[in-house]
Amino acid sequence: MKIYYDDVFLKHRPVGYHPENPERLKIVRRALEERGYWKNLVKPKVAEVEDLLKVHDGSYVEFVRERCEHFGYIDSDTYVCKDSWISALTAFGCAIQCVENAVRERDLHLALVRPPGHHAGKRGVAFNAPSLGFCLFNNVAGAIVKVKEFFDKVLVIDFDVHHGNGTQEIFWGDLDVVHIDLHEHGIYPGSGALEETDGAKVNIALPHYSSDDDYIHAWNEVVDPILDEIDPKVVLVSAGFDAFSNDGLATMELTEKFYSFAGSKLRKFSVVAVLEGGYSVGLERGLPAFVEGYVKGYEIEEVNPSSKVIEVVKKLKRIHGLPP
Numbered sequence: 001m002k003i004y005y006d007d008v009f010l011k012h013r014p015v016g017y018h019p020e021n022p023e024r025l026k027i028v029r030r031a032l033e034e035r036g037y038w039k040n041l042v043k044p045k046v047a048e049v050e051d052l053l054k055v056h057d058g059s060y061v062e063f064v065r066e067r068c069e070h071f072g073y074i075d076s077d078t079y080v081c082k083d084s085w086i087s088a089l090t091a092f093g094c095a096i097q098c099v100e101n102a103v104r105e106r107d108l109h110l111a112l113v114r115p116p117g118h119h120a121g122k123r124g125v126a127f128n129a130p131s132l133g134f135c136l137f138n139n140v141a142g143a144i145v146k147v148k149e150f151f152d153k154v155l156v157i158d159f160d161v162h163h164g165n166g167t168q169e170i171f172w173g174d175l176d177v178v179h180i181d182l183h184e185h186g187i188y189p190g191s192g193a194l195e196e197t198d199g200a201k202v203n204i205a206l207p208h209y210s211s212d213d214d215y216i217h218a219w220n221e222v223v224d225p226i227l228d229e230i231d232p233k234v235v236l237v238s239a240g241f242d243a244f245s246n247d248g249l250a251t252m253e254l255t256e257k258f259y260s261f262a263g264s265k266l267r268k269f270s271v272v273a274v275l276e277g278g279y280s281v282g283l284e285r286g287l288p289a290f291v292e293g294y295v296k297g298y299e300i301e302e303v304n305p306s307s308k309v310i311e312v313v314k315k316l317k318r319i320h321g322l323p324p
């Protein structure tokens with residue numbers, strides 16, 4: 001595993017309390033240090049503005065740059081400060097750099113970046129969301145564009161508890177970008193229903209309080225067959241850990257089990273995992289479990305999904321023409 005991290009990601013910071021704050025990365029660092037995984041550090045590269053323009057409109061990029069001159073809120077829940085510009089540019093560059101390295105070297109390339117990105121669309125707010133959801137530039141979208149330079153098809157798996165509406169919007173209609181999104185139905189940003197697809201966007205909208213076994217069932221039945229079919233050399237992950245039980249912003253009840261399982265399932269691929277959400281215990285326990293699953297593997301014995309999730313998965317397989 002390689003860790004891409006720089007203290008510049010601590011410089012994007014709120015005045016007063018905000019759940020998306022520098023302490024998040026300190027939690028991750030402590031958790032990985034305790035488990036002996038804080039090593040193989042790579043210094044992130046800063047993106048050029050022209051890289052941003054491959055996924056965002058110039059007027060939006062300029063808007064963010066101007067607003068970063070002072071601390072303030074650019075919408076109801078997204079703040080910027082003087083250093084947000086350099087943090088965001090480095091986060092975006094880091095995701096691209098991870099892809100360049102992942103193509104050459106099969107490994108887990110973990111981008112521990114802030115601000116997060118998956119809610120940011122071409123012109124900012126995407127798919128009728130009420131806000132940017134703490135995001136400035138869509139880091140994983142930068143990674144997607146870079147993967148397209150090497151391969152015809154791109155596969156991105158987003159397991160942040162919130163729907164990756166920005167990513168979906170930027171590549172909507174691009175059938176070479178297969179975006180599988182596991183998220184909690186009925187919470188922010190409101191998009192990502194099961195039926196919402198252009199043929200290559202797979203929205204696994206799960207009910208409140210879904211468990212490890214619910215997620216694992218959905219992965220086995222929906223994610224696995226798509227992974228097998230595409231057989232990508234590089235898999236991108238929008239890695240949010242806010243579906244962990246009691247992480248703070250949602251009701252899902254995941255534990256280490258799902259994250260270890262997900263890491264283990266991706267072992268045979270080169271993986272670029274770009275940090276999205278995760279605000280407390282998800283970062284402390286979910287993120288290290290994902291890393292450990294990738295590094296060491298993880299065996300699952302028996303899975304008992306809820307009847308509700310079994311129905312959701314059946315419906316989704318019909319929508320996407322997957323074998324029942």
Ligand SMILES: [Zn+2]
Pocket residue numbers: 160161162240242276277278
């Ligand atoms: Zn989230």
